[in-house]
Amino acid sequence: MKIHRPSPPISRTILFIAVAVVANSFGNLMLALGMDRMPAFSHVPILHYLLGMLANPWLLPGALLTAVYTLAQLSLFSWADLSFVIPCTASSYIITTVLSEFVLGEKVQWGRWIGVVLISFGVMLVAETPVTTKEHPASVRETSVC
Amino acid sequence: MLKWTLILFNVVSGSCGDILCARGMSDGGELSHFGPSGIANLIRYIVTRRMIVLGGISYALSFFSLLWLLSVAELSLAVPATALSFVVDTLGARFLLREHVPWKRWAGVLCVTAGVVLTVRSGPPLDTIAAKPQIARAGAALPARGSSPEAHSRAAAPGYSAGFVTRYEPPNSAIPMSSTSNPQR
Numbered sequence: 001m002k003i004h005r006p007s008p009p010i011s012r013t014i015l016f017i018a019v020a021v022v023a024n025s026f027g028n029l030m031l032a033l034g035m036d037r038m039p040a041f042s043h044v045p046i047l048h049y050l051l052g053m054l055a056n057p058w059l060l061p062g063a064l065l066t067a068v069y070t071l072a073q074l075s076l077f078s079w080a081d082l083s084f085v086i087p088c089t090a091s092s093y094i095i096t097t098v099l100s101e102f103v104l105g106e107k108v109q110w111g112r113w114i115g116v117v118l119i120s121f122g123v124m125l126v127a128e129t130p131v132t133t134k135e136h137p138a139s140v141r142e143t144s145v146c
Numbered sequence: 147m148l149k150w151t152l153i154l155f156n157v158v159s160g161s162c163g164d165i166l167c168a169r170g171m172s173d174g175g176e177l178s179h180f181g182p183s184g185i186a187n188l189i190r191y192i193v194t195r196r197m198i199v200l201g202g203i204s205y206a207l208s209f210f211s212l213l214w215l216l217s218v219a220e221l222s223l224a225v226p227a228t229a230l231s232f233v234v235d236t237l238g239a240r241f242l243l244r245e246h247v248p249w250k251r252w253a254g255v256l257c258v259t260a261g262v263v264l265t266v267r268s269g270p271p272l273d274t275i276a277a278k279p280q281i282a283r284a285g286a287a288l289p290a291r292g293s294s295p296e297a298h299s300r301a302a303a304p305g306y307s308a309g310f311v312t313r314y315e316p317p318n319s320a321i322p323m324s325s326t327s328n329p330q331r
Contacts, residue, residue, distance in 0.1 A: 071185065071188060071189075073167075074167060074171050074188070074192060074198070075171075075177045075180070075188065077167055077168040077170075077171035077172060078171040078172060078174060078175065078176050078177040079172075079176040079177070081239060081243075081245045082164060082165065082168035082235060082238070082239040082243055082245065083235070083236045083239035083240065083245050083247050083251055083255070084251070085168075086164060086232060086235045086236070086239075086255075087232060087236075087251075087254055087255050087258045090232065090258045090261075090262055093261070093262055093265045093266075096265075097265060111264050111267065112264065112265050114261075114264055115260075115261040115262065115263070115264030115265030115266075115267075116261065116265060117261070118257050118258070118260050118261030118264065119257070119258050119261035119262060119265065120261075121254075121257050121261075122253075122254040122255065122256070122257030122258035122259075122260075122261060123254065123258065124254070125250050125251070125253050125254030125257060126250070126251050126254035126255065126258070127254075128250055129248045129250050129251045129254075130248075133245050133246040133247075133248075134243075134244060134245055134246070
């Protein structure tokens, strides 16, 4: 007999998707800004290069945010469908486009804005489906739901 | 031919990473503690679970195949093509993970895929794909220390794709060799 466990609260799923999306967008932005200030890899000794990465004010926070993104996404996988999480985390393309236009001052072409509208519409459609469609095996780690 | 093989390999290995990680995480049951000890447990779980480690290796293969792909294919083809992974992920979720994918989710995935193709095609964003090329073209325009990041990014943006590809051409043929070190003389 299959027992349907209560699905996790939608609010927690939304929170984790938001954390993943924001951490991914800003993490990549910081890594990009940080790597922009590094000398060419082939021109300097490797140790010198690694020390330069540590001293770079953008790279460590960027890597930290990327780690937050990874952990948030893996946590989501523990209760939500892969086919739910993956399209929803594509929202980071929206943030990236907005950042390009308004923070980096790039002239974003209209084709990208159509893409942003399509992604938003797609994420809204996916968000209307249940977070999970299969039963997860009961966990030894699970003792309470927060 | 090589570039299509690489696109296929990149998409499939990336999706394999997603599917392996999703399977590995859902096997362990639902996470519910997110305090310091909960996060420590999560990290311990991730590094000891075979499926998730294999997923990580898959992600790495996907990343390196993307670098190779970008060195042989034009950016305007390679980057949008990687959006196929949304479709492959959903197929994998349906047939390997046995998720039920309602039609609304399919429609959403197709919209997202089309949207991502449009978004990355008409200008490389600073996202997962685009952040990595920065490593390569960092040397192309080394900014003066202390210049504002905004000003620099604006200045660097147009050379984006060109700089990335040049990284993979034979480096530095122009570096002058010291004549005294040449044994022929």
